[in-house]
Amino acid sequence: MDLISSHPVLNFEHRAKVSFCFDGKEMEGFEGEPIAMALHANGVKIYRYTPERKRPRGFFCAIGKCSSCFMVVDGVPNVRTCVTPLKRGMKVETQSGRGAIKLFPGEGA
Amino acid sequence: MKELNTDILVVGGGPAGLSAAAEAAGIGANVLIAEGDLHLGGQLVKQSHKFFGSKDEFAGTRGFEIARLLRDEIARCGDRVKTMLNTTITGYYPDENVVTAMIGEEEYIRVRPKKMVVASGAQERLIPFPNNDIPGVYGAGAVQTLMNVYGVVPGKKVLMIGAGNIGLIVSYQLMQAGVEVTAILEAMPRIGGYWVHAAKVRRLGVPILLRHSIGRALGDNFVTGALINELDEKFNPTGSPEHVECDTICLAVGLTPSNELLWQAGCKMKYVPFLCGHVPLRDKNMRTSNAGVWMAGDVCGIEEASAAMIEGRIAGMSAAASLGFKVSDDNFEKYRLRLKNLRAGEVGEKIRIGVSDVTVDGWEANS
Numbered sequence: 001m002d003l004i005s006s007h008p009v010l011n012f013e014h015r016a017k018v019s020f021c022f023d024g025k026e027m028e029g030f031e032g033e034p035i036a037m038a039l040h041a042n043g044v045k046i047y048r049y050t051p052e053r054k055r056p057r058g059f060f061c062a063i064g065k066c067s068s069c070f071m072v073v074d075g076v077p078n079v080r081t082c083v084t085p086l087k088r089g090m091k092v093e094t095q096s097g098r099g100a101i102k103l104f105p106g107e108g109a
Numbered sequence: 110m111k112e113l114n115t116d117i118l119v120v121g122g123g124p125a126g127l128s129a130a131a132e133a134a135g136i137g138a139n140v141l142i143a144e145g146d147l148h149l150g151g152q153l154v155k156q157s158h159k160f161f162g163s164k165d166e167f168a169g170t171r172g173f174e175i176a177r178l179l180r181d182e183i184a185r186c187g188d189r190v191k192t193m194l195n196t197t198i199t200g201y202y203p204d205e206n207v208v209t210a211m212i213g214e215e216e217y218i219r220v221r222p223k224k225m226v227v228a229s230g231a232q233e234r235l236i237p238f239p240n241n242d243i244p245g246v247y248g249a250g251a252v253q254t255l256m257n258v259y260g261v262v263p264g265k266k267v268l269m270i271g272a273g274n275i276g277l278i279v280s281y282q283l284m285q286a287g288v289e290v291t292a293i294l295e296a297m298p299r300i301g302g303y304w305v306h307a308a309k310v311r312r313l314g315v316p317i318l319l320r321h322s323i324g325r326a327l328g329d330n331f332v333t334g335a336l337i338n339e340l341d342e343k344f345n346p347t348g349s350p351e352h353v354e355c356d357t358i359c360l361a362v363g364l365t366p367s368n369e370l371l372w373q374a375g376c377k378m379k380y381v382p383f384l385c386g387h388v389p390l391r392d393k394n395m396r397t398s399n400a401g402v403w404m405a406g407d408v409c410g411i412e413e414a415s416a417a418m419i420e421g422r423i424a425g426m427s428a429a430a431s432l433g434f435k436v437s438d439d440n441f442e443k444y445r446l447r448l449k450n451l452r453a454g455e456v457g458e459k460i461r462i463g464v465s466d467v468t469v470d471g472w473e474a475n476s
């Protein structure tokens with residue numbers, strides 16, 4: 001992970017390192033920290049593609065306001081990954097377009 | 110749907126919201142703080158520099174330490190203040206006086222507050238240029254969150270857009286984190302931020318290019334560089350564009366109030382350029398034209414944490430007082446004086462003009 005190794009002012013305290021899955025690849029991140037931060041630390045920059053023009057989008061505001069970092073997390077589309085905490089074993093996927101919402105439990109995405 | 114009741118709902122747990130909550134709880138009200146992010150403190154948690162302002166408002170203390178002091182104050186309020194993190198207030202229904210809250214991404218609840226203090230802060234502005242939507246173009250606040258809150262390296266080479274205080278401070282913080290800052294571009298013919306911040310980055314050898322702006326971000330999937338231009342007196346590009354190598358373009362081009370809930374609450378609003386957007390009219394106790402709604406902090410005009418905290422204290426006291434909790438007039442006077450002192454002098458001029466433009470003597474229909 002691409003983390004700041006030493007800092008003159010700040011000390012970073014992290015919780016446990018956990019593994020999660022991004023588009024089929026195993027990655028590591030810190031539990032409880034936003035998914036977007038873990039992805040960024042793993043060098044992942046593209047989080048979704050826009051519906052009409054298929055433009056790549058990634059991290060942008062980091063305060064849950066701009067929709068740029070929407071991804072499919074554990075089957076749920078449009079998750080604001082900048083304010084959603086990472087959990088062990090999470091399945092994180094690049095989102096294409098608007099994403100499909102499961103209307104009934106058990107229905108495929 | 111689950112429903113919660115509270116005396117006062119505080120929307121946003123930044124310096125304004127935390128101060129409002131502490132003050133209201135301090136005189137007896139029950140308070141619920143809803144904070145969309147994963148921690149309390151708002152913008153303060155990402156500020157590693159020592160703050161300007163007055164001693165009363167923790168000048169000389171680092172931003173994240175001020176956040177800790179406020180969280181301690183909230184903790185001392187005990188059961189009076191309940192906090193819900195990762196909980197975003199998404200809607201306000203004035204007819205039923207019901208507020209909807211989203212916990213995480215999928216769970217919704219209803220909140221019925223007797224009174225509400227909106228302290229939702231601000232969001233970053235974007236400027237138009239081709240490719241401004243590709244990954245690697247980040248808001249300055251986002252870059253700070255990555256590196257100062259979570260310790261993640263935001264990029265290798267950053268091009269900073271904007272030489273106001275935020276652009277200067279974040280450039281310095283990037284270098285503290287070991288990241289190279291290629292240049293700071295500023296469209297105006299002069300540096301907008303404080304001289305001390307500019308001097309710090311200049312000393313480290315970062316060029317501040319005045320009368321320059323970005324013409325385009327380069328890259329198909331993410332930023333691989335940028336084309337920059339000199340600007341003429343009318344802010345039009347002049348000469349041929351220059352290629353700059355960078356993998357991150359950081360936008361520090363200003364903030365605008367996150368005022369959606371205040372619109373929904375039907376508050377009378379006015380566009381005030383000096384306050385950076387549409388802001389509600391207010392009385393001297395930070396009450397809006399909606400008798401059940403108060404506001405504090407950047408949401409009612411982009412200013413500083415110091416002002417946000419005092420406004421929060423006034424709003425919190427006033428909201429609690431409207432429910433019958435006792436406050437002495439001296440307390441209001443004390444905070445109003447602190448606010449006035451903070452806005453005195455040359456640096457406070459724009460804010461003074463902006464605020465006087467939206468301050469009313471009182472609300473007839475209220476109280």
Ligand SMILES: Cc1cc2nc3c(=O)[nH]c(=O)nc-3n(C[C@H](O)[C@H](O)[C@H](O)COP(=O)(O)OP(=O)(O)OC[C@H]3O[C@@H](n4cnc5c(N)ncnc54)[C@H](O)[C@@H]3O)c2cc1C
Binds near residue numbers: 123143146153
């Ligand atoms: C680089 C930089 C340097 C700065 N330096 C200084 C300085 O030296 N001195 C100084 O005084 N100030 C400084 N400031 C400014 C200061 O940080 C802000 O003015 C202050 O944080 C504003 O406080 P606030 O509580 O209004 O908003 P914020 O701190 O933005 O807090 C708002 C909170 O509300 C939450 N929220 C928003 N919408 C919702 C919703 N719908 N539901 C639930 N929660 C919501 C947000 O997640 C956030 O936590 C600086 C700012 C920056 C970016």
